[in-house]
Amino acid sequence: MSFLSLTLGKSLLLMSNIILVYITCEDREEAERIGRELLKKRLVACVNIINNVHSMYLWPPKKGRIEEANEVILLCKTLESKWKKVEKEVTKIHSYSTPEIAAIPFIHMNKKYSDWLKEELI
Numbered sequence: 828m829s830f831l832s833l834t835l836g837k838s839l840l841l842m843s844n845i846i847l848v849y850i851t852c853e854d855r856e857e858a859e860r861i862g863r864e865l866l867k868k869r870l871v872a873c874v875n876i877i878n879n880v881h882s883m884y885l886w887p888p889k890k891g892r893i894e895e896a897n898e899v900i901l902l903c904k905t906l907e908s909k910w911k912k913v914e915k916e917v918t919k920i921h922s923y924s925t926p927e928i929a930a931i932p933f934i935h936m937n938k939k940y941s942d943w944l945k946e947e948l949i
Contacts (some may be wrong), residue, residue: 828863
């Protein structure tokens, strides 16, 4: 049972197994490469790529400097059961030494889309 299910109750148990994996990438080519690899391996059912994101972050660690970069966001829809494999695959092929790979649970999703996603990945 996921943390979200335990925290918010049984009503979310059915939807909490579908997650959105949020990944920042150096550029569109990297996002496409990672997205295609995840799709080929059937680790995700769908990806979306958002171009031209301006990021600001503290880097290098513990130095207190603010870095800025133009990045691309890769959004991947998958099942919570695929999380560890997705994280491992992205870490292996990502160009960043410390890539952002975060899972966000869905609270609601239309049934047709949910059914399609599950059928593609099970």
